[in-house]
Amino acid sequence: MSSVRSIAKLAGVSITTVSRALNNDPAVNPKTRERVLAIANRSGYVASVGRRVNTNIGFTYTDESTIAHPFDAAVLDGIMRGADEQRYDVLLTNLKRDKRPDESYTQFFLRKGIRGVIVRTMRESRSICEAIADEGFPMIVLSERFASPNVSYIDGDSRADSIRAVEYLIALGHRRIAFGFHSIPDRDHMDRFAAYKEALDKNSIPYDDSLVFRQRYTLAGGATILKMVMSMKSRPTAIFFADPLLAVGAVKQAHALHISIPEDISIIGFDDTDLRFGVHPTLTSVCQDAGGLGFEAAQRLTRMLTNREKEIFQISVPTFFEVHESTGAPPAGLIDATTSEDDGAAQFKAAV
Amino acid sequence: MSSVRSIAKLAGVSITTVSRALNNDPAVNPKTRERVLAIANRSGYVASVGRRVNTNIGFTYTDESTIAHPFDAAVLDGIMRGADEQRYDVLLTNLKRDKRPDESYTQFFLRKGIRGVIVRTMRESRSICEAIADEGFPMIVLSERFASPNVSYIDGDSRADSIRAVEYLIALGHRRIAFGFHSIPDRDHMDRFAAYKEALDKNSIPYDDSLVFRQRYTLAGGATILKMVMSMKSRPTAIFFADPLLAVGAVKQAHALHISIPEDISIIGFDDTDLRFGVHPTLTSVCQDAGGLGFEAAQRLTRMLTNREKEIFQISVPTFFEVHESTGAPPAGLIDATTSEDDGAAQFKAAV
DNA sequence: CTGAAAGCGCTTACAG
DNA sequence: CTGAAAGCGCTTACAG
Numbered sequence: 019m020s021s022v023r024s025i026a027k028l029a030g031v032s033i034t035t036v037s038r039a040l041n042n043d044p045a046v047n048p049k050t051r052e053r054v055l056a057i058a059n060r061s062g063y064v065a066s067v068g069r070r071v072n073t074n075i076g077f078t079y080t081d082e083s084t085i086a087h088p089f090d091a092a093v094l095d096g097i098m099r100g101a102d103e104q105r106y107d108v109l110l111t112n113l114k115r116d117k118r119p120d121e122s123y124t125q126f127f128l129r130k131g132i133r134g135v136i137v138r139t140m141r142e143s144r145s146i147c148e149a150i151a152d153e154g155f156p157m158i159v160l161s162e163r164f165a166s167p168n169v170s171y172i173d174g175d176s177r178a179d180s181i182r183a184v185e186y187l188i189a190l191g192h193r194r195i196a197f198g199f200h201s202i203p204d205r206d207h208m209d210r211f212a213a214y215k216e217a218l219d220k221n222s223i224p225y226d227d228s229l230v231f232r233q234r235y236t237l238a239g240g241a242t243i244l245k246m247v248m249s250m251k252s253r254p255t256a257i258f259f260a261d262p263l264l265a266v267g268a269v270k271q272a273h274a275l276h277i278s279i280p281e282d283i284s285i286i287g288f289d290d291t292d293l294r295f296g297v298h299p300t301l302t303s304v305c306q307d308a309g310g311l312g313f314e315a316a317q318r319l320t321r322m323l324t325n326r327e328k329e330i331f332q333i334s335v336p337t338f339f340e341v342h343e344s345t346g347a348p349p350a351g352l353i354d355a356t357t358s359e360d361d362g363a364a365q366f367k368a369a370v
Numbered sequence: 371m372s373s374v375r376s377i378a379k380l381a382g383v384s385i386t387t388v389s390r391a392l393n394n395d396p397a398v399n400p401k402t403r404e405r406v407l408a409i410a411n412r413s414g415y416v417a418s419v420g421r422r423v424n425t426n427i428g429f430t431y432t433d434e435s436t437i438a439h440p441f442d443a444a445v446l447d448g449i450m451r452g453a454d455e456q457r458y459d460v461l462l463t464n465l466k467r468d469k470r471p472d473e474s475y476t477q478f479f480l481r482k483g484i485r486g487v488i489v490r491t492m493r494e495s496r497s498i499c500e501a502i503a504d505e506g507f508p509m510i511v512l513s514e515r516f517a518s519p520n521v522s523y524i525d526g527d528s529r530a531d532s533i534r535a536v537e538y539l540i541a542l543g544h545r546r547i548a549f550g551f552h553s554i555p556d557r558d559h560m561d562r563f564a565a566y567k568e569a570l571d572k573n574s575i576p577y578d579d580s581l582v583f584r585q586r587y588t589l590a591g592g593a594t595i596l597k598m599v600m601s602m603k604s605r606p607t608a609i610f611f612a613d614p615l616l617a618v619g620a621v622k623q624a625h626a627l628h629i630s631i632p633e634d635i636s637i638i639g640f641d642d643t644d645l646r647f648g649v650h651p652t653l654t655s656v657c658q659d660a661g662g663l664g665f666e667a668a669q670r671l672t673r674m675l676t677n678r679e680k681e682i683f684q685i686s687v688p689t690f691f692e693v694h695e696s697t698g699a700p701p702a703g704l705i706d707a708t709t710s711e712d713d714g715a716a717q718f719k720a721a722v
Numbered sequence: 723c724t725g726a727a728a729g730c731g732c733t734t735a736c737a738g
Numbered sequence: 739c740t741g742a743a744a745g746c747g748c749t750t751a752c753a754g
Contacts, residue, residue: 021731032741037733042473047739055474060506063480074461074483083450086643086661091443098435098462105468107482109426110450110460121394122407128415130459131426131483154412237647266648273625273650291438295589296618296648298625309438373747384725389749399723 020061028057074109075101075319076132080143081114088262089290089308090138093160096312097136104320106133113146123150134319136160136312141204147171156323158315158331162205168330172315174306175334176206176288180213181220182339183286183304184258188221192256192284192348195223198243198268199260200235210260210288210304229254233264240267241274248277255348256284262293269297269344280346287344299343306337372413380413381406426461427453427671428484432495433466440614441642441660442490445512448664449488456672458485465498475502486671488512488664493556499523508675510667510683514557520682524667526658527686528558528640532565533572534691535638535656536610540573543699544608544636547575550595550620551612552587562612562640562656581606585616592619593626600629607700608636614645621649621696632698639696651695658689 022033022040029036031050038046039054040063046054057063077097084090094108101108109132117126123146127135134156137147147159151169159171187195197214199207211230218225231246233239240263247254259265265287272279279285279299287294287301290308294301314333322329374385374392381388383402390398391406392415398406409415429449436442446460453460461484469478475498479487486508489499499511503521511523539547549566551559563582570577583598585591592615599606611617617639624631631637631651639646639653642660646653666685674681 022733023731033732034734034741034743035739037731038740040477041733042477045739050739055477058476072483083447085450086444086447088440088443091440091446092438094443094446094462095435095438098437102467107468108462110446110462115454116457116459124410125392125407131424270648270650293648296622296645298622374749375747385748386725386727386750387723389747390724393749397723402723 020058020063025054025057025061025063028061029054072131072133073104073106074131074133075106075316075323076109076111076127076130076135078111078113078127078132078135078137080137080139080146083110083112084138085110088293092291092308093138093312096309096314097316098312099309100313100316100318101320103317104324106316106320106323108316122153124153124155127155134158134323136315136319141202154328156319156328158319160311160315163334164332167332170329170331172311172318172331172333172335174206174308174311174337175209176304176306176337177209177213179304179337179339180210180258180260181217183302184214184217185221186302186339186341187256187258187284187286187345188217188223190256190284190345190347192254193223194226194229194252194254194256194352196229196231196243196247196254196257197260198231198233198240198257198264200239200264201232202235207260214258214260235261235263237263237267237270240264240269241271244268244271244277244283245275248275248283253352254283255352256286256345258286260288262287262289262291265289265301265303266293266297269299269301279344282349284345284348294340294342302340302342302345304337304339307335311335372410372415377406377409377413377415380409424483424485425456425458426483426485427458427668427675428461428463428479428482428487430463430465430479430484430487430489432489432491432498435462435464436490437462440645444643444660445490445664448661448666449668450664451661452665452668452670453672455669456676458668458672458675460668474505476505476507479507486510486675488667488671493554506680508671508680510671512663512667515686516684519684522681522683524663524670524683524685524687526558526660526663526689527561528656528658528689529561529565531656531689531691532562532610532612533569535654536566536569537573538654538691538693539608539610539636539638539697540569540575542608542636542697544606545575545700546578546581546604546606546608546704548581548583548595548599548606548609549612550583550585550592550609550616552591552616553584554587559612566610566612587613587615589615589619589622592616592621593623596620596623596629596635597627600627600635605704606635607704608638608697610638612640614639614641614643617641617653617655618645618649621651621653625650631696634701636697636700646692646694654692654694654697656689656691659687663687 022036026033026036036054039051097108111130137159150157161173162171163173164171215225231243233242287303289303289305294303318331374388378385378388388406391403463482489511502509513525514523515525516523567577583595585594639655641655641657646655670683
């Protein structure tokens with residue numbers, strides 16, 4: 019391996035001069051510096067000590083990385099913007115892949131050159147976050163919540179707006195409202211499911227298990243839910259989706275079946291980014307600013323590192339509810355579901 | 371700052387023992403190790419030398435970071451998968467923000483702990499890539515091409531498929547084919563524009579400047595192009611978009627105007643990810659596997675680093691052309707544009 | 723299981 | 739503008 023010593027030998031100077039050249043000491047003769055740097059670069063020299071700054075925060079997955087998902091991409095973009103102020107860089111790592119069984123989390127992060135970490139975790143790996151917090155390593159968990167007072171987190175709170183969304187449908191006259199979510203029982207989706215039930219309850223609409231649809235969070239999952247809803251006897255007149263892709267997939271399927279939104283069915287989506295604007299009609303949605311979550315997490319973490327303080331953050335950022343064009347009054351014939359048992363299925367068959 | 375010395379003092383052991391504990395030497399008494407690690411973690415100890423591995427590649431922007439764009443997000447996802455095999459991590463950095471004027475690119479990267487770099491650049495910053503290559507630092511430029519034989523790059527070659535796409539429209543009977551692209555003169559878009567012209571030329575269709583539309587790469591830009599096309603006298607019967615968002619925006623606008631695709635107008639999009647599937651009808655598209663580009667770049671770079679070889683890669687990955695539902699024969703009344711001067715504008719007005 | 727001492731990589735005050 | 743020497747942070751063969 020290349021070192022100051024080997025470079026000094028090749029350049030015919032002392033290690034002192036090599037060190038100075040590498041650190042841009044103005045005292046060094048420019049020609050000497052040139053020669054030294056050329057040799058250093060050619061031999062792949064890497065300082066094993068010293069000047070190398072260490073201003074990385076980690077964006078770390080406990081399990082598989084899912085960086086291509088719109089939510090994660092937006093979060094990461096926010097993290098980069100948030101880390102900018104204190105001039106930190108962002109290192110993407112994966113605990114599952116690289117942590118050695120014999121090292122602590124702190125050791126793992128320091129080995130990677132990480133001074134603080136933003137963690138993205140699945141439900142089953144929550145204990146990892148608690149362990150990192152117990153070690154005292156600077157950390158913020160993204161998009162989860164913890165009861166323990168020493169685990170920092172930032173998450174979006176979609177509960178109030180999910181209730182608002184369902185009540186908006188109720189105010190428009192809807193009574194049979196379907197709920198679509200994905201089959202991974204993460205906190206966000208369970209929150210929204212609870213909110214859906216709470217909104218029904220507050221408005222004395224009985225909860226009906228047959229109106230709840232679980233699918234993989236894909237366009238096909240959303241399409242499936244739409245088709246199932248439209249083929250039901252006394253079908254729902256609205257669907258509230260807790261997942262962006264499901265909502266988009268449902269809209270796409272509606273077009274394919276010549277079902278009009280919102281004339282035939284109202285749809286409310288959930289959006290972490292800008293997907294609601296990519297379809298027609300623009301989706302009335304509960305919206306979460308994923309980039310904002312990442313920004314906030316990174317800014318707080320890096321400020322904490324700069325100030326060398328130790329703080330615990332437990333922050334819930336409320337979502338916001340946007341009304342667009344995908345919601346309206348229920349179709350006249352279906353307002354009272356009990357008196358028009360078969361209209362839904364009939365209309366669906368006509369559409370197909 | 372915390373060091374082996376200060377920790378040794380606090381723990382009441384020698385620096386030797388501290389070093390061993392930090393490196394998980396099995397010879398250390400577990401209780402001693404516990405005590406040392408606890409102190410190390412508490413005092414925020416960071417090894418300034420030694421064991422810290424340095425297996426980072428950089429994903430570096432020369433200008434602004436655009437990580438939230440679907441193309442970049444997909445690329446990064448591919449990079450992470452590609453870096454996995456050799457167990458590299460990915461550090462996101464920005465040359466514009468952090469490079470000191472007095473340091474070489476190599477020094478910048480080494481200071482950041484980066485052993486090789488994947489560069490994303492704008493047209494105006496191509497010279498930076500050449501400078502990095504001249505220094506001999508391991509690098510692959512993503513999604514650009516270079517004539518210089520010592521600059522490594524990997525890019526998607528969409529030219530052949532862009533010609534194929536336009537010729538597919540011609541084969542369906544289209545003669546007036548509009549071209550929509552964004553206003554940033556990057557290589558990709560200029561390539562596709564050239565291909566559009568070449569396809570017309572090969573088929574003896576005169577190029578018409580008024581059928582070429584430049585807009586910002588937003589949904590609104592695509593919507594504008596669709597509206598402009600539909601309101602033209604002797605309007606085009608098809609549009610080929612060189613940008614994903616423009617195509618999606620056009621489809622959305624068509625729905626809003628009750629214009630049917632492909633019955634009223636055929637649309638071919640360009641897709642770096644999966645956007646073509648998110649709309650109805652699924653867009654016939656020239657497709658580029660952005661994740662694959664990132665994967666390939668990262669895998670080759672990290673393998674090169676592992677093998678300590680120096681290679682130059684100049685790789686063009688062909689795109690692929692997918693026919694879906696957004697293309698069909700031109701509307702009967704508009705097949706020969708010269709005989710139906712006003713049909714397009716009339717139909718548009720009726721739709722509005 | 724532990725430590726004193728040697729030694730590597732690096733930087734820097736001092737001398738020229 | 740340069741180098742010999744001192745010194746820091748760290749690791750490790752050797753001794754106990």
